[in-house]
Amino acid sequence: DAGVIQSPRHEVTEMGQEVTLRCKLISGHNSLFWYRQTMMRGLELLIYFNNNVPIDDSGMPEDRFSAKMPNASFSTLKIQPSEPRDSAVYFCASSFGSDQPQHFGDGTRLSIL
Amino acid sequence: RKEVEQDPGPFNVPEGATVAFNCTYSNSASQSFFWYRQDCRKEPKLLMSVYSSGNEDGRFTAQLNRASQYISLLIRDSKLSDSATYLCVVNSRGATNKLIFGTGTLLAVQP
Numbered sequence: 001d002a003g004v005i006q007s008p009r010h011e012v013t014e015m016g017q018e019v020t021l022r023c024k025l026i027s028g029h030n031s032l033f034w035y036r037q038t039m040m041r042g043l044e045l046l047i048y049f050n051n052n053v054p055i056d057d058s059g060m061p062e063d064r065f066s067a068k069m070p071n072a073s074f075s076t077l078k079i080q081p082s083e084p085r086d087s088a089v090y091f092c093a094s095s096f097g098s099d100q101p102q103h104f105g106d107g108t109r110l111s112i113l
Numbered sequence: 114r115k116e117v118e119q120d121p122g123p124f125n126v127p128e129g130a131t132v133a134f135n136c137t138y139s140n141s142a143s144q145s146f147f148w149y150r151q152d153c154r155k156e157p158k159l160l161m162s163v164y165s166s167g168n169e170d171g172r173f174t175a176q177l178n179r180a181s182q183y184i185s186l187l188i189r190d191s192k193l194s195d196s197a198t199y200l201c202v203v204n205s206r207g208a209t210n211k212l213i214f215g216t217g218t219l220l221a222v223q224p
Contacts, residue, residue: 033211042216043157043200048209056209091156098211099145099204104156 002026006092006105014113018080021108023092025073031098034067034077035091037107043091049075050098082112114139117203119215127223130191134218136201137183145204146177148186150197151217157200160186191222 005024013019025032033048047057052069060067064083069075079086089109093102119136126132138146146163161168163175163184174187184203188195201215 043214045211045214048211056211098209101147101159101162102212104158107156 004105025094029094117215142206149200
C-alpha cells in the first residue's frame with residue numbers, strides 16, 4: 001500500500017515567492033495533519049483536518065500560511081509570501097482519527113533564501 | 114507546563130546496554146500513548162503503542178503509569194541501529210482531540 005505522499009521533496013526559492021506543498025493521504029484515512037520541524041522548535045502541529053474540515057489551525061504561524069483539503073485524499077499548504085524564517089522540514093501525516101497513530105510522509109525540505 | 118515532556122538527552126550507551134526513557138504528560142484525561150522513532154533527516158515512524166498493562170515488542174518494552182502520568186520505553190541489548198530520536202506521543206483531550214508530540218530523546222549507541 002502507498003504511504004503518505006508529499007511533493008516536492010525539496011524546494012529552494014527566494015523570499016517573497018509563493019510556495020505550495022502537496023500531500024496525498026493514505027487511502028481510507030480521514031484525518032490529515034501538517035507539521036513543521038526545525039532544530040530550534042522541534043515538531044510543531046500547524047493545522048489538522050477531520051473529514052476534510054479544518055479542526056484546529058491554532059498552530060498556523062500567521063496569515064501568510066493557508067491550508068486546504070479540496071477532497072478526501074489531497075491537501076495543500078501554501079505560504080505567500082515566503083520568508084527565510086519559514087525554512088524548515090514540512091511533514092504531512094494521516095490517520096484513521098485524530099487520536100490514532102499517524103503515518104508521516106517523507107517531508108518537504110523548504111529553504112527560503 | 115508542557116503537555117508532554119521528555120529528557121532531550123543525548124543518551125550515549127554502549128552496544129548491548131539496556132536503556133530507558135521516561136516521558137511525563139500533563140493531561141490526566143489522556144487515553145492514547147505512543148512511541149515514535151525518528152532517524153536523522155527522516156520522518157517520524159510509529160515504534161509502538163503503549164497499553165495500560167504494558168506491552169513488549171522484541172527488545173522494546175513500553176509501560177504506562179497513570180497515577181504518576183508518565184510512560185516509559187525500555188530498550189534491551191541496544192544495537193547500533195537503535196541510534197535515533199525517540200518521540201513520546203500523547204493524545205490531548207482538550208478542546209480538540211489530537212496527538213501531542215514530545216521534543217524527543219536522542220539515543221546514540223556506541224560500538
